[in-house]
Amino acid sequence: MLSALNLITPEQQSRPYNFAPGPATLPFPVLSQIAADLYNWQGSGVSVMEMSHRSPEFERIYHHAVTDLRELLQVPQNFKILFMQGGGLAQNAIVPMNIVQGKPTDFIVTGSWSERSAKEAMRYGNAQVVAHAKDSFSGFYGIPGEQGWEIRSDAAYVHICSNETIHGVEFYELPDLKALTGRDLPLVVDASSHILSRFIDWSRVGLLFAGAQKNIGIAGVTLVFVREDLIGKSIYTCPSVFDYETLAKTNSMYNTPPTFAIYVAGLVFQWIKEQGGVKRMQELANERSNMIYACIDESNGFYKNQVAPSARSKMNIPFVLQNDELSQIFVEQAAKHKILHIKGHKSVGGMRASVYNAMPVQGAVALVDFMKAFAKQYG
Numbered sequence: 242m243l244s245a246l247n248l249i250t251p252e253q254q255s256r257p258y259n260f261a262p263g264p265a266t267l268p269f270p271v272l273s274q275i276a277a278d279l280y281n282w283q284g285s286g287v288s289v290m291e292m293s294h295r296s297p298e299f300e301r302i303y304h305h306a307v308t309d310l311r312e313l314l315q316v317p318q319n320f321k322i323l324f325m326q327g328g329g330l331a332q333n334a335i336v337p338m339n340i341v342q343g344k345p346t347d348f349i350v351t352g353s354w355s356e357r358s359a360k361e362a363m364r365y366g367n368a369q370v371v372a373h374a375k376d377s378f379s380g381f382y383g384i385p386g387e388q389g390w391e392i393r394s395d396a397a398y399v400h401i402c403s404n405e406t407i408h409g410v411e412f413y414e415l416p417d418l419k420a421l422t423g424r425d426l427p428l429v430v431d432a433s434s435h436i437l438s439r440f441i442d443w444s445r446v447g448l449l450f451a452g453a454q455k456n457i458g459i460a461g462v463t464l465v466f467v468r469e470d471l472i473g474k475s476i477y478t479c480p481s482v483f484d485y486e487t488l489a490k491t492n493s494m495y496n497t498p499p500t501f502a503i504y505v506a507g508l509v510f511q512w513i514k515e516q517g518g519v520k521r522m523q524e525l526a527n528e529r530s531n532m533i534y535a536c537i538d539e540s541n542g543f544y545k546n547q548v549a550p551s552a553r554s555k556m557n558i559p560f561v562l563q564n565d566e567l568s569q570i571f572v573e574q575a576a577k578h579k580i581l582h583i584k585g586h587k588s589v590g591g592m593r594a595s596v597y598n599a600m601p602v603q604g605a606v607a608l609v610d611f612m613k614a615f616a617k618q619y620g
């Protein structure tokens with residue numbers, strides 16, 4: 242049990258709500274714990290930043306983090322959990338370098354992250370987009386029907402981004418490739434922006450990765466969950482530090498791992514456990530996102546989100562103002578109401594509310610109250 246994890250201090254009360262897409266808000270109790278540990282971690286006399294990654298102290302931190310994570314997400318034993326560097330984007334290259342073996346790879350594009358993954362994989366072989374949201378919708382507003390996915394019979398894997406952070410498109414359920422193709426085809430999932438907000442059906446997954454700076458902790462570490470049978474097949478040019486086999490054999494400590502980022506992730510896992518686990522995170526995600534989508538939908542067109550209701554993200558909620566000239570005023574006024582970093586991605590415009598696990602429900606309430614008052618004043 243961490244001493245600072247459940248403190249609610251005046252500082253927390255007066256902090257603004259940070260809707261940034263990532264790096265993103267952290268649970269306040271985690272920040273307090275980091276502050277409490279900073280000069281002297283658990284009586285060790287040094288901070289986590291100053292410890293050897295081979296020390297018994299850090300080994301404890303690491304072991305705790307992996308064990309908690311496996312428990313939180315109910316990760317089966319035949320999946321290795323790796324802590325890697327390079328961010329989510331590095332995995333776009335690392336995945337093909339590790340598991341393609343000359344076969345084609347197929348991509349489902351539902352937003353700019355999966356689009357980038359496909360582009361990067363094309364540098365490593367025969368990658369192809371086999372379903373594109375823009376062919377089914379007027380933009381990145383939904384998930385193309387699975388029956389139309391033109392998956393190749395010799396594909397090494399199918400890649401999806403299960404939550405598109407910029408466009409706000411989420412797979413509520415992972416596709417069942419076995420049912421769809423009749424063979425044991427690995428599904429590769431980029432879950433960077435919604436991991437730990439709901440349970441994962443591991444029977445449908447071959448490999449899943451997530452950068453930490455959205456829902457896990459701070460930038461610098463990327464989690465990779467990889468099924469054992471996909472390990473040990475890398476091409477010879479794959480750097481050893483990015484070879485899943487090397488990392489699996491060394492408990493992600495082939496070289497110095499991002500120790501502080503792993504420590505912070507471990508604190509976040511403990512915080513989630515204390516809140517009631519992933520089940521509770523899922524309930525809270527529903528609560529926050531339902532509130533915000535209802536506000537948008539009930540605004541008589543003042544605010545608009547065009548994503549199909551069956552794929553609306555519970556973590557990243559983009560919306561535009563009917564009158565775009567009000568956008569700048571919206572952002573400025575929001576900041577005065579303790580609502581920060583609400584501006585949408587430049588490729589989409591408008592606003593985006595990123596409501597990750599660490600966003601208190603009170604933050605969503607504050608946003609909705611502000612949106613209603615703003616619409617009333619300017620509508």
Ligand SMILES: *Cc1c(COP(=O)(O)O)cnc(C)c1O
Nearest residue numbers: 328329330331354406433434452
């Ligand atoms: C943020 C993000 C990434 C990129 O992460 P980096 O750590 O910047 O490489 C990849 N995929 C998704 C879905 C993301 O949200």
